[in-house]
Amino acid sequence: MYEISPDQLPKNIEAEQALLGALLANNKVYEKVSEFLLPEHFSAPVHAQIFDIIAKLITKGHVADVITLKNYFEQNGTLNEVGGYKYLIKLADSATPLTNAEYYAQFIYDKYLRRELINIGCDIASTAAQESLDSEASSQIENAEKKLFDLATVGETSKGFITFSDAMQDSVSRIEAAFQKGGKISGLPTGLDALDNKIGGLNDSDLIILAGRPAMGKTALATNIAYNVAEFMAQDKTIPPAKKGVAFFSLEMSADQLAARILSTVTQTNGHDMRVGKIDNAQFTRLAAAVRELQSIPLYIDDTPGLNINAIRTRARRLKRSHGLGLIVIDYIQLITGTGSKKSEGNRVQEVSEISRGLKILAKELQVPVIALSQLNRSVESRDDKKPQMADLRESGSIEQDADIVLFVFRENYYIANNVPAQRDTETPEKFQQRYDNWLIRCKETAGRAEVIVGKHRHGTTGPIPLSWNGDFAQFGNLAREDRLPQKIGA
Numbered sequence: 001m002y003e004i005s006p007d008q009l010p011k012n013i014e015a016e017q018a019l020l021g022a023l024l025a026n027n028k029v030y031e032k033v034s035e036f037l038l039p040e041h042f043s044a045p046v047h048a049q050i051f052d053i054i055a056k057l058i059t060k061g062h063v064a065d066v067i068t069l070k071n072y073f074e075q076n077g078t079l080n081e082v083g084g085y086k087y088l089i090k091l092a093d094s095a096t097p098l099t100n101a102e103y104y105a106q107f108i109y110d111k112y113l114r115r116e117l118i119n120i121g122c123d124i125a126s127t128a129a130q131e132s133l134d135s136e137a138s139s140q141i142e143n144a145e146k147k148l149f150d151l152a153t154v155g156e157t158s159k160g161f162i163t164f165s166d167a168m169q170d171s172v173s174r175i176e177a178a179f180q181k182g183g184k185i186s187g188l189p190t191g192l193d194a195l196d197n198k199i200g201g202l203n204d205s206d207l208i209i210l211a212g213r214p215a216m217g218k219t220a221l222a223t224n225i226a227y228n229v230a231e232f233m234a235q236d237k238t239i240p241p242a243k244k245g246v247a248f249f250s251l252e253m254s255a256d257q258l259a260a261r262i263l264s265t266v267t268q269t270n271g272h273d274m275r276v277g278k279i280d281n282a283q284f285t286r287l288a289a290a291v292r293e294l295q296s297i298p299l300y301i302d303d304t305p306g307l308n309i310n311a312i313r314t315r316a317r318r319l320k321r322s323h324g325l326g327l328i329v330i331d332y333i334q335l336i337t338g339t340g341s342k343k344s345e346g347n348r349v350q351e352v353s354e355i356s357r358g359l360k361i362l363a364k365e366l367q368v369p370v371i372a373l374s375q376l377n378r379s380v381e382s383r384d385d386k387k388p389q390m391a392d393l394r395e396s397g398s399i400e401q402d403a404d405i406v407l408f409v410f411r412e413n414y415y416i417a418n419n420v421p422a423q424r425d426t427e428t429p430e431k432f433q434q435r436y437d438n439w440l441i442r443c444k445e446t447a448g449r450a451e452v453i454v455g456k457h458r459h460g461t462t463g464p465i466p467l468s469w470n471g472d473f474a475q476f477g478n479l480a481r482e483d484r485l486p487q488k489i490g491a
Contacts, residue, residue, distance in 0.1 A: 010114040012107060016092075019104040020047060020077045020096030022303075023054050024065050024088075027348065030058045033105035041112040046082050050091070066092050076339040089279035113151065120147050131394045142310040145317065187369065188327060191228030193478050194465045195452055199405055202229065202327060203459075205403055207360045209333075211374040211393055212409035213381070217450065219253065219331055220261065220474040221409055227262050230299040233326060235297035243326040243368075245298045247319050251310055251335035255301040262299075265475045272472075287367050298324065308337045309358035316366060325368055331357070332373035333399065353398035360402040375397060376408075388416050390455050413446035413467060450476060 022029050039052040053072055055066040066088045073079035082088070094386050124144045128137070135180040187201030202208065202225075212218045233239055250258050264271040267290045279287070300319055304311075312330065319325050330336070338351035356372075363370040376392040388408040393399050400406065421439050423432040450469040454462045468477040 004300070009043070010111045010120060012111055012462065013044060013047075015104045015107045016042050016044060016047045016109075017091055017094045019101055019108060020218060021093065022052055022090045022101040022104070023051075024069075024092045025095045027058050027064050029101040030055065032102050037105045037109055038073075043108075044113070046087075049078075050088075063297070084230055094261045099217050112361070114486065116151050120144070120151065123147075139310065142314060147315055168258060188229050189232055190225045192225075192452075192465075192467060192476065194467065197462070198454055198465055199457060199460065202371070204367045204369060205364045206369045206404040207356075207363050208369060208371045208405045208407065209374050209393070209399055209403040210371055210407045210409065211376055212388065213376050216409040216411055217469065218409050221452070221475070221476050222329050222371060222373055223248075223258060223261050224265065224476050226299060226327070227265070227297070229327050230297045234297055239326070240324075242320070242324050245300060245324040246327045246329065247263055247316055247325055248299065249307065249328070249330045250301055250303045250313075251305055251307060252331055253303065255303040258301055258303070261474050262294070263287055263290055265473050266294070268473055270472045272476055287291075306335070308336050309355050309362075311361050311366075313358065316362060320366055320368075325366060327368055328362070328366075328370045330370070330372045330377065334375050348399075354383075356398045356402040358439075360404075386410070386412070387451075387453065388455070400456065403456060404458040405454065408453040408455055410451045410453055411449070412451070413443065413449065413469075416442050416446055449479070452476075 019033070023385050029195050034055065037051075039048040039055070042048040042051060048070065053069060056066040057068060057072070066085075070079065070355075071087055073082055077461045079085065083090075124140070126141055127143075185196045185201030187203035187206075189196050199208075210218055210222055226246050226248050233244045233246070235395050248258065260274060261271065263269070264274055267283070267286050269279065269287065269491050273279055273283075274287075300323065302315060307315075316325060316328055331351065333355060336355050338354055350457060360371050374393060376388055378388055380388055380392050387410055390400055390406065393406070416439070418441075421432070423429070448468055448470065450467045450468060452465045454465065456462065466479045469475070470477070
């Protein structure tokens, strides 16, 4: 019912023959078409096989002509499969000095896309016609959009196997990128030097969990990083347009509240004073100037509440296709809803497993880092040592397993300042005063300080990272190194 005969599929055998002939006549033509044309884009299996061997010979530095192809196919016993020696000669003769190889390659690629569109359309129609309790319409739309997105961005509906040689080339490219940056980071800079040095920046395909108890500053840190990355993208001319964009899914705060936080940080204006209008003309002028400057920042906020993982994936794909995308931030995991499938309905643990797995798939699919915020269990509050641990993650099993990096935000000063000493019945005034003075000292020592603790790092080491913290501006920053501070008198 939804099938189409092979003869009706879009193709142009003559264009394929002309391109192969041009390649055999001049191997340099391959450089012009190799960036987008692959063997599977040819409609005729014979042509796909011949193009594949031409590509391999040229890549290895050999000459690809009728003689070398004939020898190769004869040794492999497949010469007859590609039409024999006479067909190779026919291909070479089909090229003319005026053959526009790039035009023919684009023509072949366009026909391939059309064939794939037909295949996807038939699949969509067939799947939609089969009603199933385990395959809801919304899920089918998500799958259809994914296939179309894959086709629009990479021209392939499924990636399949990658040769070890290609995988090594990708790995070397990452190493080269880090080398060219002075051996510091390979990914996007967060704007926090110590954090970047520890995790190597924000790298493509990584799922980064940013966790902490309420009031620790999870959203503030995520907002700082999102803005810093977006500002870096706006200024760095080497980043391709397809990678310029930060998607911030704010399931808790509204877009204007998030924008106000960023304005507070950028202009160094007290956030509370901004909210109640307690600012002077100079501050308002500074805010207005900042708004004009930030117009070009590629930061996109979606504050739709109750999004499920499929909706997040769909909206991220659309943003990548329409504007570009290099980083996704989600605040936060516990506010994401499941897909509502019967299998996971009513089981939050399964639901969170589906969500965390979906976030990791999203990072790999779109080839961008994903930062997902997460709450911690209340067990932190009951311990003397308030520093968070991996076991404190809510529904920690799946989140811990899927994450490449787990970061904990910790501000010791928050717990110290909110635990004001009270005089005990059996305590002398002198003893209480001493304890109170020690508390004041600890408050002063920890004020303006924070830690990001790397609890898991699939690619490196774990441990604490000291940062500065300014609650007035909801800002985390680089902490001055002790060896760079002015020398104390008498030291």
